[in-house]
Amino acid sequence: MPARPDPAPSDPAPVGAPPIDTAPGPPAPRRRTAVALARRVRALAPAWGLPTAVGALVAALCTVYSLAQWDAFVVKSWDLGIFTQLAARYAHLEAPVVHVKGPDYHLLGDHFHPLLVLLGPVYAAFPSALTLLVVQNVLLGVAAAVVTRAAVPLLGQVVGGLVGLAFGLSWGLQYAVEAQFHEIAFAVPLLAVALAAVLRERWRTAVVAxxxxxxxxxxxxxxxxxxxLLVAWRARRASYLWLSAWGVGAFVLATRVVLPALNPAGEWAYGSRLDVLAALSDPLALYAPAKAYTLWLLVVVTGGIALRSPFVLVAGPTLAWRFLSAEPGYWAPTWHYSAVLMPIAYLAMLDGIDRARRGRVGWLRRYARYAPAVGLTATLVLLPQWPLWQLTNPGLHFAAPRADAARATLAAVPDGVVVETDVGLMSYLVDRTDVYYLGNRNPVPDYLVIDRVGGGTPQEWGDVLQVARLLHPDATFEVVHVQDGYEVARAVG
Known part of the structure; x- marks a missing residue:
């Protein structure tokens, strides 16, 4: 085999020129940064593989449920209509004035949720109420990935993955998906990131989240x-107490300044629902079976070992305002109110297992090995009672017997008009019309739409023309569509 020819010699250097340094120098700063980033990504890829899969599965299952609701025309959430109008306003770089809540109602006077401005760009790209449901499901999937990532180093791939999946399918998140979109969807991943960072002693991440x-x-x-308080205690650094001051200051500023300034009544609308002195004056009245059931669920799905962790204290404010309120709807595990408790409960379980393993109590160290199995078993047993189980029998829960009538009713309402409606078809109209909720005092609409079967309009109000005369006695309406309980009237003149 002939030898490879030597490369041609380069031109000789001029006489007296300094020698050429052919040794490779240090990489440029940008290249060093890119190389370091690539190495970090390669290092993180295996660690995030299983968590990403769990998060994607959770988001997909929740989205399948939301799509089933949507296609069956059982999306009857007043809040979804409200937040869809908010997203549309943000998409057009406007103030969040939401007519569903009330004529010219500034929604930052209802609840303080400026982070929802992030919905604007997403809604601009995909202008539909269904978009908000998908966004919520993705956020819950992100939280499930974070919990799984925290669980795997402590429990191993199989058990850690199952715990992350149990979190993603936990009762608090399922009921939130069933209730459709609420602002707390953003709180779930933030709490998961914060508490997972505390567990791994990444204090800056915990503070930012x-x-x-x-x-x-x-x-x-x-x-x-x-x-x-938790971060300062675990990090042994009093400087992190500024996070507590930030939280208290934000609460006071929101409830005493921002909300009253923007609320039509000049007050924090929900402050009157919490009367601490009245509640504490009769301690026996604090007990209710619904409250006990909510607490029992929090304990049983975590195998009880969550109580070993100080993380459970983070649930204190949410449980306090719910259980001290006179509103029974806050007490039960249903609706979206328990979603923020789920990352607290599951990260407390992981922290409780870690603390028990390193503790001095022998029986607790031994139980720590079985606590995940106890929690997973409880979740598996209770799963048929929760909303996503409805997907196992879609013919029963999502049969949509009035779907054709709903589509025909929507077709009877033109784009761009002012509509007054109940919750029956509100979420399907809010994207293309200016929607008002008929429970408020509204201007005379172009169209009035009611669902006499499931829209929430009182039966005693009668048909659509009777409703029109009751709400707008000085206006004249004519019926343009009636089908399977859906009725549409148009303003005349």
Missing amino acids: GALLVLVKEDLGLTTAVLG
Whole structure:
């Protein structure tokens, strides 16, 4: 085999020129940064493989449920209509004035949730109420990935993955999906990131995620305050107490300044629902079976070992305002109110297992090995009682017997008109019309739409023309569509 020819010699250097340094120098700063980033990505890829899969599965299952609701025309959430109008306003770079809540109602006077401005660009790209449901499901999937990532190093791939999946399918998140979109969807991943960071002693991440919580809803400022105490204690650094001060300050600013300034009544609308002195004056009245059931679910799905962790204290503000309120709807595990408790409960379980393993109590160290199995078994047994189980029998829960009538009713309402409606078809009209809720005092609409079967309009109000005369006695309406309980009237003149 002939030898390879030597490369041609380069031109000789001029006489007297300094020798050429052919040794490779250090990489340029940009290249060093890119190389370091690539190495970090390669290092993180295996660690995030299983968590990403769990998160994607959770988001997909929740989205299948939301799509089933949507296609069956059982999306009857007043809040979804409200937040869809908010997203549309943000998409057009406008103030969040939401007519569903009330004529010219500034929604930042209802709850303090400036972080929802992030919905604007997404809604601009995909202008539909269904978009908000998908966004919520993705956020819950992100939280499931974070919990799985925290669980795997402590419990191993199989058990850690199952715990992450159990979190993603937990009762608090399922009921939130069933209730459709609420602002707390952003709080779930933020709490998961904050508490997972505390578990791994990544204090800056915990502080940043905790600080953002106050921008999701005003009461979460108190949750941030407790989180700040937890971070300062675990890190043994009093300087992190500024997070508590930030939380308390944000709560006071939101409830005493921002909300009253923007609320039509000049007050924090939900402050009157919490009367602490009245509740504490009769301690026996604090007990209710619904409250006990909510607490029992929190304990049983975590194998009880969550109580070993101080993380459970972060749930204190949420449980306090719910259980001290006279509103029974806050007490039960249904609706979206328990979603923010799920990352607290499951991260407390992981922290409780870790603390028990390193503790001095022998029986607790031994139980720590079985606690995940106890929690997973409880979740598996209870799963048929929760909303997503309806997907196992879609013919029963999502049969949509009035789907054709709903589509025909929607077709009877032109784009761009002013519509007054109940919740029956509100979420399907809000994207292309200016929707008002007929429970408020509204201007005379172009069209009035009611669902006499499931829209919430009182039966005693009668048909659509009777409703029109009741709400707008000085206006004249004519019926343009009636089918399977859906009725549409148009203003004349």
